[in-house]
Amino acid sequence: MRHDDIWRALDALAAENGLSASGLARKAGLDPTAFNPSKRTGVDGRARWPSTESIAKVLDATTTGIEAFAELVTGQRALLSGRGPARRHIPLIGFAQAGSEGYFDDGGFPVGGSWDEISMPEITDPHAYALEISGESMEPVLRDGDTIIVSPAAPVRRGDRVVVRTTKGEVMAKELTRQSARRIELKSLNPAHPSYSFDLGDITWMHRIVWSTQ
Template sequence: MKHDDIWRAIDSLAAENGLSASGLARRAGLDPTAFNPSKRIGPDGRARWPSTESIAKILSATQVGIEGFAALVSGQAALPSAPRGPRPGVGRRVPLIGFAQAGGEGFFDDGGFPVGGAWDEISLPEIPDPHAYALEISGDSMEPVFRDGDMVIVSPSSPIRRGDRVVARTRLGEVMAKELKRQSAKRIELRSLNPVHPDYSFEIEDVQWIHRILWASQ
C-alpha cells in the first residue's frame, strides 16, 4: 500500500460523494484543510500519511466500509453504493477554458478545482467526477494522441497512475498536457509523446496540481 494510493482513494471517495477533498473533510468533522495537497508532503519532502482516525471519520460520514475503501486504494471502479451523478446518456455541462487561461489566476482553487464565473461551458455525456472540466489543447507536444485544438476532459478527483495522460500546472503558472512517467515523494516526471519535445522533471513542491485526462475529442 503506497502513500499516493491512500490519498487517491480519499480523493476518489470525495468525488463519489459529489465533494471536493476539503468538502469531505468538513462533512467528517475534520479541519477543511486536512486533505489539501499541501498537507500530503512535509516541508522536508517526506510523505505525510492521513491518520487512521481521519480515515475512520470519512468512512463513517460516507457510510463506506473498510472493504470499499480498500477497493478504492487498489484503483478499482467506483463504489456501487456511492452516488454517481447524472444517469448514463444524460447531458451535463462542464467548464471549458484554453491552456493560456488555465495558467492565469482565478480559475482554480488551492486544490486545483475549477472556480469562478469566467469559464465557458460545453455539454457532454455523463462524467462521474462532479469537478471535471474541459481544456482546449495548445501545441503539438502530445501528437499524435492530442493535437492542437483538441478538447480534453480532465478529472481532478480521479486516481492517477504511471502511464496516464495528465494535465499539470506548475507553481509558475505553466500548464501542460503530458504522460505521467514517474512520481515519487520528491519528484514528478512527465513525458511528451511527440519526440521533438523534451520530457520534464519537477520537484514535487514546484507542481501546483496534476489531474488525469479522461476523454479527448478527435
C-alpha cells in the same frame, strides 16, 4: 494501492461533500490539520498513510460505505460511467487560457464565470473539466481542436497522460513517466519538445486526462 490513492480518495470524498480536506477532518471530529499536505509526508520525506481510525471516522461522518470509498481509491467513481447515453455539461476553456488566473482554485478545481460548457459522456467526478487543444505542441497524440476531459479525482499512475500546473503558472499536458516522494518526471507528447523533471514543491496540481476526442 499507493499512498497517493488513499489521500486522493479522501480529497475526492471531501469534494463530494462540499468540504475542504480540513473541513472533512473537522466534520469527522479530527484535528483540522489531520489531512493537510504537510501531514502526508514524514520529516524524512517518506510518504505517510492516514490512520485506519481516521478513515473510519470520516466514513461514519459522511455516511459512506467502505465499498464506495474503495471506488474512490481505485478511481472507478471518477471515470466514465459507461451507463449508456447519459451526458452532462462540463466546464470548457482553451488550453492556452488554463495558465491564466481566475480559472482554477488552489485545489485545481474550475471556478469563475468565464468558462464555456460542452456536453460530454457522463463522468462522475463533479470537478471534471474540459480543455480545447490549440497549436501543435502535443502532436501527434493531441491535435489542434481536440478536446480532453480532465478529472481531478482520478488516481494518477506512471504512464498516465496528465495536465500539470506549476507554481509559476505554467500548464502543460504530458505523460507521467516517474514519481517519487520528492520529484516527478514528465515526457512531452510531441517528441520534438523537451521532457521535464520537477520537485513536487514546484507542482500546484496534477490531474489525469481520462478522455479525448481524438
